[in-house]
Amino acid sequence: MADSHASTPLAHQFEDLEQQHEAASLGMWIFLATEVMFFGGLFAGYTIYRNLYMPGFDVGSHLLNVTIGAVNTAVLICSSLTMALGVRAAQLGKRHALLTFLILTMALGLAFILIKLALEWRHDYLEGFAPGLNFTFAGPNAKSVELFFCFYFAMTGVHALHMVVGMGVLSVLLVLAWKGHFGPERYNAVETAGLYWHFVDIVWIFLFPLLYLIGGRY
Amino acid sequence: MATAAVGPETRVHYLNVDYGIKSWLLTTDHKRIAVLYLVSITLFFFVGGAAAALMRLNLIEPNGALVEPATYNKLFSIHGIIMVFFFMIPSIPAVLGNFLVPMMIGARDLAFPRLNLLSWYIFMAGGALCMYAVIAGGVDTGWTFYTPLSTTYLNSNVMSAALGVFVAGFSSILTGLNFVVTIHKMRAPGMTWFRMPLFLWAMYATSIIQILGTPVLAITLALVGLERLFHVGIFDPAVGGDPILFQHLFWFYSHPAVYIMILPSMGVISELVTCFAKKRIFGYSFVAFSSVAIAAISFLVWGHHMFVSGQSIYAGIIFSALSFAVAIPSAIKVFNWTATLYKGSISYQAPMLYALGFIGLFTMGGLTGLFLATLAVDTHVHDTYFVVGHFHYIMVGGAVMGYLGGIHYWWPKITGRLYPDGWARLAAAIIFIGFNLTFFPQYMLGYLGMPRRYAVYPPEFQVLNVMSSAGASILGVGYLIPLVYMLWSLRYGPVAGPNPWGAKGLEWLTPSPPPTENFEKTPVVTEEAYAYGAKEGAVG
Amino acid sequence: MWQGFPIRPDQASTIARGVDHLYYFLIAIDLFFTAVIFLTIFYFALRYRRRSQKEQPPQIEGNIPLELVWTAIPLGLVVIVFLWGTSLFIRNSRPPAAAMEIFVVGKQWMWKLQHPEGVEEINALHVPVNRPVKLTMTSEDVIHDFSVPAFRIKKDVVPGMYTTLWFEATKTGKFHLFCDQYCGTNHSLMRGEVTVMEPTEYEQWLSGGIRGESMAQAGAKLYDQLACITCHGTGKGPPLVGVYGKPVKLSDGSMVVADDAYLRESVLYPSAKIVAGYPPVMPTFKGQVTEEQLLQLIAYIKSLSPEEGKARK
């Protein structure tokens, strides 16, 4: 992915642009496969503990705010749309549209993180749901609830970290796009960054029901 | 060789195209990066080896001849961590793989050269963190980082060591990613999958493991770190966490990781055996597919490290059965290599000696793996020196032998110089003898019940331990000899020429050392791999 | 065995012999294949050594029937080994009825063992010969591993859960007891000795030993001290008489067997499983009872249902 920044569109090790393009997206897909496994460790642990400690996990889940979770899901989906449109703009060589969509995507990403931070994590911390830092919950199944929040913070934390990394990548792209670096011949970097961004979105698509919903809200 | 040998000095090639530290540290040439790795892992090997030497010294006496138990624990931890994560896993992939993957498929470089350089920097950063952990007082978790010991009870430098391994893991992932993309997308015209040298199949299979396994180790170590720092206890029994879950996640990576170590060696052996017997490999597709089969099945057996851990015995039974399954493709390989020798024209230059040593020692080590996969027997020998014997037979007798064989074989290609073959053969013999003396007694110790990770032990085990320590000193000398003559050869070795062994394969068609672009023009492949029957001079 | 140079530890339990036989069988396989590979290589190496640089050996692509043969033979062998090893393992992990029960608590870096009669030992275990013994084990800190090579038994001792192990010694004498799971600084000093005695000697030893109360008696005392009786016995909580080993119906409709792990959980985390028909009012005793005291409470509850406690493993 990084190698498409070279001064000519075609890096020296490739025969043609087609090969270079395919290599870049294959590389990104493989990277996403590693990400699947990275989150997979957490998902495996979550699956097991939730089945072992169902009541506590349900209690924990009920302590989260579904509305905020749903809003954040929507925010991320919007950002995925703008990202997809950004890639399209790059493909068509529309510099201005690309810039707009990149900025929109980053703004939505920022919104997601701010909502998470200011409305959720802060609240959880103040309410005493933060294991290790401030955990004061003392209802039934307190220990399982604590375990639930361990997962909650580990999973959403790692996810948020990925968002931050994604925003870093996007800001590099923004600068390059500003300089008119991309065009129909050369948009691999935008496309691969897009793949990454959508992947992070997908992770949230699973985190949302697993953490907020399956405890049963009725 | 008929080809006029042009001295490495008179030509422009990847080594002399540019000079100065900067030209090395900022290089994106896969060959130079391979050399960077070669230097760094050699360093790590001797650090790990020094720890082993101190351990063996300590075990000469039942009450510990040298160090306190606390220090001994740090020694084996750092020995395991360095040898596994900073020597063996990067050894063949990052050195020989980096050098050879593009050359063998006829490409100018890997698909992502800058990523490749980044991998090396990440690797060194991880190494630096681990070395910091050693210098700042050591780490005593063992290479397995079992919880809750590592998360709650130890106050050594667990964080920096775990972080170091975590970081180095990304280097491994990115290297694997680079190889897979390169092999898929950048093969020269005519280089079909079934014309690829078996080394490439092995590298491909290895990369799959690196890509799909390593991230799980990363997240697991991250969770250990979280638990240590913030008591966000996912494995902590105090909140109902289960330490056995940690073991599942750890071995999900670390069992396949042992095949990250052996598969590349197997690939090297396929190259060596064919070259020095002047024969095609016997059963090409069986050898090729067994690599992929090993990679795939290796992900299904991790629970065999946990037979007595409190894991459900039903799970134990499943894992036992699958562990036996993974032995079959290994058996296929061993038999095919042996059959390749049949009616060959076998010469005994040093690389071949290492290759034959590999086959023998890998067989002995692999077969003891069957003991461990057997539930009732593992109940007795788990966490004893029998296990230590098993994995050193495979890793030192197998993987390291393969690595050394490969380094000797491609040394002329890498440096353009030949080393003294007599010394090399002597070193191979010393290593073989020293190795067996070191590790065979450990099987016996293990069945007698001597637990591993023991700084002090009951006196009746002393005789065998002294034998083992004596062997280790021979082994240590054996490893120092190649270091000396390899360095010597850099300056004084005879000029090698493009193909000193009369080997087949694209990498031998280009001069030694190769030019930066590897080939003057992109080669076109018209033959199967190892076309030793074909007339001399025919391209292949 | 050959005294100066033993190849295996004493065979001192009913399990040992079976394991050794399997081990010998594996050695035979090992020797066979090692010999086949080594001899073939040596033979080829001599027979087909390179005699001149120009030599062009005949090229052989492979041989499918041969490939099948050398896939099938190892496959057949490992199936045998798997079945043999697994059936032995299942047998070895199933404690016989009427085993005498000993409780083991591991902690950095010592073993605490308690006999049902109340005798406590540190890093030493005395047992009668020819009598099955069942160990119920847990750890107070990290993972340890209880291993007696002469008996060919081994099991991790894990904090937060009970693991079990059993053996029947067949030979009197002293045998090593090792901690086989790395557990921190003095892991290699976490050793002890198992002494197997004639039953009569054992009785003598038991009566001579520094005896506190029996496990169950100590448990009864605790039961008193912790005021369990205020609920259990008054109808506020379920009666505990005869509960051990019986299935219990829970408030969510499912059934559990009241075994050691269940009792432990009921005391430490009462809200985890609520007995059907009772309110979840029992307080947790976590932090108030040590792992040892917990074992005593369990022993006491077991003693309230005499036949059950014996009949079930």
Add this chain to the structure above:
Amino acid sequence: MLGHVVPKKIYFLIFGALLALTALTTSVAYVNLGQWNTIAALTIACCKATLVVLFFMHLRWSTRLMRVVLLSALLWLAILIGLTTTDFFSRGWTPIPESWETSRLPLPGPPPQGEFGTSRR
């Protein structure tokens, strides 16, 4: 042009579908379906993920190789979760009864659930 350019309309359609599914999954959570709540939530999540992968990530128009990469990642994830859970959920089955035939225990069955879960051994 190197890759496939997707019409804007498709993007907006998918976007709409994703938002609708989000609303659906949230509201389903408020209906008591017992076990089916979890299944419904995860099914919807899988649908959403599939839409993103196929359209936003262009997998529909990518080579077979990319699909193989994705599928193998999912397969490996299934291995990780599947084999790990075999352990946890068969622990309650031990101890193996003294003889297979005279089993008096009402096990095996799904392990009972609750805090600190199954009786583990």
